[in-house]
Amino acid sequence: MISKTLFLRETKSNYKIVLIFLAVLTMYGSMVVAMFDPKLGESLRAMAESMPQIFSAFGMTSVADTLIDFLASYLYGMIFIFFPLIFIILVSNRIMARYIERGSMAYLLATPTKRSTVAFTEAIFLIIGCFILAVYVTVLCITTSAILFPGDLDIGRFIILNIGLFGVFLCFSGICYCSTCLFSDSKYPYAIGASLCVVFVLIKMISQVSDKADKFKYATPLTLFDTSGIITGETSAYIGILILYGIGIILYGIGIRYFSRRDLSI
Amino acid sequence: MKVIEVDHITKDYGNQKGVFDVSFFVNKGEVVGFLGPNGAGKTTTIRQLMGFLHPDEGKVSILGMDCFEQASTIQKSLGYLPGEITFMDDMTGLEFLHFIAKMKKMKDFSYAENLMSYFELDPKGKIKKMSKGMKQKIGIVCAFMNQPDILILDEPTSGLDPLMQNKFVDLILEEKKRGATILMSSHLFEEVEKTCDRAVIIKEGKIMEDAQIEKLKHNRKKVYEITFASREMATQFLENTSYKEAEVSENVITISMSSSTDQFIKSLATYEILDLNVKTQSLEELFMTFYGGKNND
Numbered sequence: 365m366i367s368k369t370l371f372l373r374e375t376k377s378n379y380k381i382v383l384i385f386l387a388v389l390t391m392y393g394s395m396v397v398a399m400f401d402p403k404l405g406e407s408l409r410a411m412a413e414s415m416p417q418i419f420s421a422f423g424m425t426s427v428a429d430t431l432i433d434f435l436a437s438y439l440y441g442m443i444f445i446f447f448p449l450i451f452i453i454l455v456s457n458r459i460m461a462r463y464i465e466r467g468s469m470a471y472l473l474a475t476p477t478k479r480s481t482v483a484f485t486e487a488i489f490l491i492i493g494c495f496i497l498a499v500y501v502t503v504l505c506i507t508t509s510a511i512l513f514p515g516d517l518d519i520g521r522f523i524i525l526n527i528g529l530f531g532v533f534l535c536f537s538g539i540c541y542c543s544t545c546l547f548s549d550s551k552y553p554y555a556i557g558a559s560l561c562v563v564f565v566l567i568k569m570i571s572q573v574s575d576k577a578d579k580f581k582y583a584t585p586l587t588l589f590d591t592s593g594i595i596t597g598e599t600s601a602y603i604g605i606l607i608l609y610g611i612g613i614i615l616y617g618i619g620i621r622y623f624s625r626r627d628l629s630i
Numbered sequence: 631m632k633v634i635e636v637d638h639i640t641k642d643y644g645n646q647k648g649v650f651d652v653s654f655f656v657n658k659g660e661v662v663g664f665l666g667p668n669g670a671g672k673t674t675t676i677r678q679l680m681g682f683l684h685p686d687e688g689k690v691s692i693l694g695m696d697c698f699e700q701a702s703t704i705q706k707s708l709g710y711l712p713g714e715i716t717f718m719d720d721m722t723g724l725e726f727l728h729f730i731a732k733m734k735k736m737k738d739f740s741y742a743e744n745l746m747s748y749f750e751l752d753p754k755g756k757i758k759k760m761s762k763g764m765k766q767k768i769g770i771v772c773a774f775m776n777q778p779d780i781l782i783l784d785e786p787t788s789g790l791d792p793l794m795q796n797k798f799v800d801l802i803l804e805e806k807k808r809g810a811t812i813l814m815s816s817h818l819f820e821e822v823e824k825t826c827d828r829a830v831i832i833k834e835g836k837i838m839e840d841a842q843i844e845k846l847k848h849n850r851k852k853v854y855e856i857t858f859a860s861r862e863m864a865t866q867f868l869e870n871t872s873y874k875e876a877e878v879s880e881n882v883i884t885i886s887m888s889s890s891t892d893q894f895i896k897s898l899a900t901y902e903i904l905d906l907n908v909k910t911q912s913l914e915e916l917f918m919t920f921y922g923g924k925n926n927d
Binding site: 525 | 677680681682683684700701703705708709710712714716717718720723729730732734735771773828906
């Protein structure tokens with residue numbers, strides 16, 4: 365099912381990108397954790413009240429008292445979604461789309477490797493890339509919290525939060541992957557999936573700004589990642605995570621299946 | 631035994647683009663040239679043989695296996711050189727060759743190394759910076775390095791200098807001796823003439839001719855240039871015979887024909903001939919009649 369040779373080649377070709385994104389996430393992640401001050405809640409609340417739209421657009425709706433609330437609003441609202449999305453867009457373009465568009469897929473398929481094996485290997489590579497990011501930010505935040513604020517972080521809940529975050533990655537990468545498999549004859553095959561994901565993020569931002577735009581939240585899968593719901597342990601939030609995984613897996617499945625049967629002008 | 635079999639395939643892209651009811655085959659150990667002008671459907675046919683495209687109608691099979699459904703099994707005994715050379719640019723030539731060798735599950739890389747030195751290829755640089763000829767050589771090494779039973783080559787010598795083209799011809803002849811079955815598309819008639827047993831000629835998506843090279847050679851026209859003693863004699867000769875494709879200028883007649891030499895010579899016997907020149911049409915000129923769309927008699 366997986367071609368080890370191809371997987372290794374992708375690792376060699378893309379590891380630098382992974383490292384760059386890990387560095388960016390380290391910077392933001394540790395910075396935000398360090399910014400947490402249990403006593404700061406008061407002054408932040410005052411700031412949020414003075415400019416509520418801006419705060420809420422970035423997902424910082426509830427000014428948090430506990431560390432996990434704080435991280436959920438300041439990291440899991442935007443930073444840990446948007447930067448990994450850029451990673452997903454970059455990598456999904458570098459795997460399937462590039463080979464189909466430029467025709468080097470012909471060399472891969474001129475070996476005794478099934479199309480489905482090629483597609484599956486590339487999919488697994490993208491998923492593992494996302495998984496590394498998710499695991500990394502989890503470990504990063506837990507470690508920095510343990511150093512700076514020992515005992516303050518509810519680690520159990522925090523891990524569930526990150527399981528949810530990986531669901532978002534899976535869903536976004538599924539969209540990007542599937543669109544490269546489906547639309548690779550178009551001029552910018554990766555652009556369709558990428559722009560769809562960016563639009564979803566923007567819709568989420570808009571829906572948070574005011575109550576009037578609240579309805580928009582039904583137009584983005586990001587709503588399924590309900591950080592406050594996860595922290596309070598609501599069942600609906602867990603179901604949301606499951607749906608995100610479901611969407612991701614189904615889209616990957618469609619992509620692989622379609623690629624295995626389609627006509628390729630390579 | 632038919633190794634490659636194309637059975638009444640149609641792949642219609644609209645605007646008369648594509649291939650229409652194309653059938654031909656390649657026997658075991660045979661080298662077949664696949665000829666035709668640009669856009670005639672050579673690559674479209676080859677892509678179907680490689681299992682990249684589904685035919686709209688008809689069947690393509692290699693070793694009796696369906697080219698799309700059993701592509702990965704077929705690839706075990708097949709070497710392919712794509713018409714467009716696009717590798718993974720971020721690799722060096724050598725990295726790429728090793729990568730493909732691993733994908734092909736090759737254990738022995740020594741023949742690949744032989745090929746590299748044979749084609750004077752230094753694959754250490756980044757592919758991105760290589761010339762077209764260099765890239766073409768890498769493509770050739772990729773196709774030949776595991777000594778497959780079947781080779782499908784799409785314009786194998788494009789981008790190669792004449793010296794390398796000759797080396798390539800020798801390589802094909804070696805492979806033929808080894809018993810490989812080869813289908814290659816080409817624009818170079820000399821190359822086809824030297825290597826192929828048979829030529830399949832395609833134009834506007836339809837097969838125009840499928841014949842042994844020997845037979846094609848035999849059918850080539852001969853051009854006779856006869857200088858008569860006088861202009862009257864020349865006119866008289868034309869009046870008494872029925873050669874249609876004749877050009878007259880003063881007392882010189884130029885006639886091209888593919889057979890009935892005996893009759894022609896005898897009919898000349900009663901005239902006073904100052905000079906007789908015979909020029910054999912080259913295979914290239916013969917193919918040009920297919921390319922150009924002129925009729926072929």
